[in-house]
Structure formats: C-alpha cells, structure tokens
Amino acid sequence: MTAVNFKKIEEKWQKKWEDKKVFQAKANPKKKKFYVLEMFPYPSAYGLHMGHAFNYTIGDIFARYKRMKGFNVMYPMGYDALGLPAENAAIKAKIHPEDYTKKSIKNFIKQHKSIGLSYDWERMIVTSDPEYYKWDQWIFLQMFKKGLAYQKKSSVNWCPKCQTVLANEQVYNGKCWRHENTNVEIKPLKQWFFKITKYANELYNDIEKLKKWPEDIKAMQRHWIGKSHGVEIDFKIKEKTWPIFTTRPDTIYGVTFMVISAQHPDLMDIVTEKHKKNVEKFLKKIHSVSEKQKEELEKEGVFTGSYAENPVTGDRIPVYAGNFVVADYGCGMVMAVPAHDQRDFEFAKKYNIPIKVVIQPEMYELNAERMSRAYTGDGNLVNSKEFNATWNRDAIDEIAEYLEKRKIGRRVIQFKLRDWLISRQRYWGTPIPIIHCEKCGAVPVPEKELPIKLPKDIKFGKGNPLETSKSFANVKCPKCKGPAKRETDTMDTFVNSSWYFLRYTDPKNSKKIFDSKKANYWCPVDLYIGGREHACMHLIYFRFYTKFLRDQGLLKFSEPAIKLFNQGMLHGPDKRKMSKSWGNVILPETVSKKYGMDTARLFLISLASLDKDIEWSDKGIQGSKKLINRIIDFYSEFNPSKTSPRLESKINKTILEVSESIENFKYNISAIKIRELFEAIEDEKNLSKKHAEIFLKLLHPFCPHITEELWEKLGNKKFITIQNWPEADTKKINEKFEQQDKIFENTISDIAEISKIIKDKKKKEPKKVFIYAIPKDLEIFNEEKLSKKTGKKVKVFAVNDKKKYDPENKAKKAKPGRPAIYLE
C-alpha cells in the first residue's frame, strides 16, 4: 500500500483552487443561481474544531454538487467580528480588541481553507471593518427616520458580568445567555430599541411560507412571537381607563378581582395612601427572593386599596398587585376569573376572594364553594345575564361584539414579542450614529459622515469604555452646531449579522449598502446552514431586517432564506459536546495530518443523518480511512479497460442514488452508495476511463482533494470541481444484474454454511467447491471471484456438462437462481 501524504495533496489543491479563483462567483442573470450560506462564525483565539468542520462540510458538499450541476453558485464566508467575548478576551490578554480580532480571523481563515471549503474568498466580509459597520449605522438611520429606532426608558435586563444590558432573547431563565450562573438584574434605563413589533404580525404569518424550514424552528418562532387573539376591555380605576387584555371575554361576568403586575411602572398611581406601606413591603419582599426560589414561587399579592369597575356588570372589584403578572404584556394588568383560570383560582383561595362560576360543564355541575381547582373546559354560560345558556366558545365572539357596540372594548391581537433592545454599554460594537444635543434632542448623524468609527483613545475598566474617549464623545450638534454629546452606546452584535448575507452579494460597494440588482439576483439564500440555537435570535432578526429593507425598496423578496438546515452537534469521544471547556476538542490540523481531511469529511457525513448529533471516534474513522486508501490504491494502479454491462448498470444506478441523496441531505446514504459502487468496481477490476472518471466525480463533493489528485493522475488538465456532474444513462440500468448479484451472494453464504456443517461433522475443513449451475445462470458465477470471496478453490460447471466432477450427484439439485453445490 502506498503511503499517502494527505496534507501535501490538500495544500496543493487548496492553493490551485485559490490561484485560479475557481470558486469566484459572478452575477449572471442568464444563469440559474444558487446561494449556499453557513452562519458566519464569531472568531475567537481558540480557532475552529471538527465540530465547525462538520458544519461547513455540509454546505461545501452541496455547493460543489450544485456547481457541478451547472448552477451559478455563490458560497461566501465572513466573520462576525464585533462583540463582547472578543472585548473580554482582549481585556484579559491586555491587547486591543481590534488586534485580538485580527489575529483570530487570520487563524480562522487559515483553518477554513485547510478544510477544503470552496468559498469565494473575494467576497469575504468582516463586521468590525468600518466599511461594513458603516452600513449598520446607515440602516439605523433609516430606521430612525421611520420611527423604528427609538429611545425609551424602561426596565431592562442587565448582566453584571457583561456590564451591559441584554435583549429579551438573550435572557434564559433569568440568566445571561453568556453566563449561565449570573442572574440578570432588572434596571430602569434609557435605551435604544428597534421596533421589531411593527413586523410581529408579518413575521408570524410568514412562518407558514417557510416551507423548507425545520418544523421545530418554526414552532419555536411561533411560540416566541406569541400571537394571540383577544379583546381589550376598559376597566375604570380611580377615574382612569385601563384597557385590560383577555382571550376569554366569555368569562367577563366571572371577574372577581384584578391583578396588576408588581413591576408595573404606574403601580403607585393605583395604590391608595392607606395601603402604600403594605404594597411597599410586598415589593421589597419579592425583590429580595433569589431567582432560584422564584421558580417555585407561589402566587402572591397585596391589595392596592383601589377598586375597578367592571364595565359590563358595573361591579366594584378589588385591585391587587401580584407577582405573577407580566408587566409588559398586554397592559400589565389582568382581569381575574378564579372559577375558570387556575392561577386566579390559587390566588383567590389564598386571599379569600369570592369565586363566581360562569361556565357550567355539560356532564356535572360546578359549585363555587366546593371547587378544588379552576374549571378551564367548555360549557354553557351561567350568571351572565343575557348570555346565559350560550355555549362559551360562541360567547367569546358574541361578548366581543357586545363590548365593541357599547364602545367598552375592542378585538385586538397581542404578541409576546417585544421590541428589540439594541443598546449595549460596551466598546466592541457598532457605534450608534446619534448625537445628543440639549436643544435639539437626539439628532441623527448625517449620512455623509458615516462611518462613525470606534475611537482608539479609550480605557477599559469600569463602565462603558467609549465614555472615556474625549475625541469621541464631545462633538457639535449637526443641527444647531452647539456643543453636544455623542451617543456612547453601541449596537448589539446581532445587528451586524442581520443583513450580512446581503452584503456578500456586493461586498465592496462603497457607495451603497449593496446594489439591489445584485442582491435580488443572488438572494434569497437558497440554503442556509447553522445551529438551532439561533431560532429565536438571529433567525428572527434577519427576517425582520429583510422585511424592513424590502419596505425601503431595496429588496424584492420578503424572506431571507428558502431552506434552513440545522446540523447536528459534534460530540467529543467522551460523548460531551465538543468544546474548549470540556477539553475534548479535535482540531482539523491534527486530523488532516493523521487521516487526511477528505477522510474526516467522509467520516463525519457518513456517521448518521446530518441533523443528528454525532460522536467523534478514532475507531469509527477507520472505516472511512480504509475506503479512501483502497480508492487511492485502485487509481494508482488503474489501467483502463472495458466496463462490463453489469458494472455499468451499477454505475448508472449509483449516479441516480448519489444525486438524490445529496439533494435530500442524506449524505450518509450517498457515502454508502459510493462505497458499494467502489466495492463492485474492485470486484470487477475492469473499468473504462470514462467510468473511472464518473466515480471520481461522484466522490468529489465529499472528498475534494484526493479526487482532484486522482483526476489529474488520469491525465486531466482541468479541475474536476468544474466538471459536469455525471448524468445517469437509465437505459444502461438493468435490474437483472441486481438479481444476479443477490444470487451470487446467496451462493457464497450457502457455501459458507455447508462448509461449516461439514467441518462440524467431519472435523475437516473442505477446501474445494464445485458449483453446478443451469446454463442460463452460468454467467453469474465467476470462478475467480467466488474463490476470492469464499477462500476456497471454486470450480463451476454447467449442470449438463458431461465431463463435470460430481461424485455425489449433486448437480441435479440445481434450480434457476440457485445452483447446486458440492464441497470436499
């Protein structure tokens, strides 16, 4: 066996691809485009590991396949370079974030190239480049003009470790998304927001159009956006009208109390003098409980002293402040119907508030005194005046109608989605292009002054570093020219990644964010690959941006990606997620040296379905390694000859199977089909040059380097990667051969079986095999092949051969498709 220097071959072809710019994409309206994109990485000093390689290989295989299929493929890569981890790492290493980032990116590029990915490097973008984030600022200004970027004071999530605020999407169970042990604090601060809620309805409804997105991601987004239909009912409290949102207007007659969120900004307006102390005591108490206890927290509240008037019944009902009401959903107050809502029920029981049944189930009768839990099922209304005996589901509509007619309520749609908090009090982000002037207020920076670059004269330490830069903060007001202060908040890094896919289509444009023609040619992204963890962050934000830029007249489409693919996660040999912190990281460099990158690529995709989590194992990769070595051996001794019709049938069938499995992202099946074909080739030995080339083409997307190398060895001058994908000649596919293969394999099993029996009985291993086949089947049984597979000397006779050796007269047992066998 020849020793192969994989690393050398890999570097050779990586360099050639790059030198000849084979993967450079050019917009060409006459050609059908295909845009493959992987979520770009956040460059860190740790570099890439095989988990990343797996992710990128998925896209690369598809890009190479589509390119060979004749599509105009764009497959770019870039770096999401701004953000907190880089800043923190830089501070720790005592270098500037920019230097840290540059160094990391350099390493990432090197590693990306070493995996053999067919990126168009001319299109690379780096979000920390002012020429990139300039357009982030430009988008901000457009949003500002439309009232979609605005400032407001509100209770925001503050991570004490990050020293900055977080978006709702970045808070998991009350913890920071980057610090799972750090409780997020609630602080009232003036912050910048993007009004993503303006698009809530469209974002929700269009999920339906994402036919090629995974169901779970869509479900998560639906849940996150949280659309619900309901009614706002006007309750009067202390002369003020409070529109209370409910999805259950059918229970309006059963309201016995109200609960306002303890976090509500206007809570104190409702609290009466007499109850002030009590309420304050309560607030103090709920603030002092730790997050952990909050999870199991009982519903608690305190009477505010005020009463609300039920607009339908005119009842005077007490208003409580409670710990279980969300402050910024609806209007932060709920109407409570203890008989038919479990939370309200628990609360009412605890504070001895009356329970009024307004829905009676059909099978039995509820008694308010004896209920042990709320009845949340359906039934007919009772105690509801003119609506009595109405089926509650019908009553929802009827009562809504009734409220609307009397102008004391209206049908509305509520969303859980909140506006996107984009302010960050950190350095390594896009500066917000706003100047604060005492006279003119928040004034946008004129577009021609963009980009507002990050200053260098800053100090890291406590608080926002941008505030330490004199050159940055003190400016003139663009409107009145008076002294003013520049906004020192930077934008969330998710801003940068919300539109990067568009910039790839025209990455060097200095006049415009991108040329719409180009963007509309290449986009939407045909295949977008990345992790599930972005379901409710990036994947919502970039849909939002797409819709906004469409409304700005820049785009003609409404959804950024046609197909979304979530790859599984690669685990280390210890079955844990591959990551630096577990110390189970496998590096591409090591793998390339040890097995060759092609081997690793093949191994990763053949382990399981691409969307499943997989495990790296040095044992497991042996299977791929053996195959690759055999292929290389075969080609190094290859002499073209004529391909048998049997093999030709198999080749053509495999073309269909491999193509189909690639299209369906079943690369594991592709790998098996390729393996099976190669084994057939090895068995037959005779192969024409044309077919030898077809095999390499089928293998190429998976193993790009060695296929280029072997392709060249066959005497080809042009790259295999720009060849046409083989077309199957279906006329050559003959199922007869497959049946024959089956017969052949059965025969081998039979020989082994009989051999075993003889060995058991006679304690002697038979060495010779005689096969008696009916003449029609004769072509199936190749003596040489049989001998090799059985490890015995095999002789084949036709049953009607007069001179055959058949001492026990077995030949007569032969049937079509099943030869007779004699062993000795």
Add this chain to the structure above:
RNA sequence: GCUAGGGUACCCAAGCGGUCAAAGGGGCAGGACUUAAGAUCCUGUGGCUUAGUGCCUUCCGGGGUUCGAAUCCUCGCCCUAGCACCA
C-alpha cells in the same frame, strides 16, 4: 405543563405498509496472507435446524387497523431539545 423530535440487533445508525432477520460502519469471531505480531483482504455475526431454497422469536410496552406493520392509528412508559405563570 406546552411545543418539536426520538426509542431498531453487542455499540452507532439507515429503513417509515409487502422485495425486512432489517443497509452501512464500529466491535467481536473465523479464515487467507505472514516465521509471528501488526497492517491488509475475505467470510460470519437473533435462535433453532439441515450439506444449503426451512422454521421460530424480534425493531420501548399494551391494544387496534390491514390479506400483510419496524413502518399506519391509539393508549402508556422512557429519552433529547426549546419554551415556560403571556391572562
């Protein structure tokens, strides 16, 4: 609790109404090669039976639909991920 997805032979994993005792890989066993080991190659790998075309029991468990189920329905149990007091 809700939502999405799973539970397949020693392990990983494909299959998703008949061609299924169930692809492929790993492991293990036997054989070939070799002085031997390793590497490589071939074969086997649910059970029973027999000089081979046979039978039995399997695809988390129970029930069902069907001429026929690993595959469809239903009820459980278990796992994985995400969300979680949204009125």
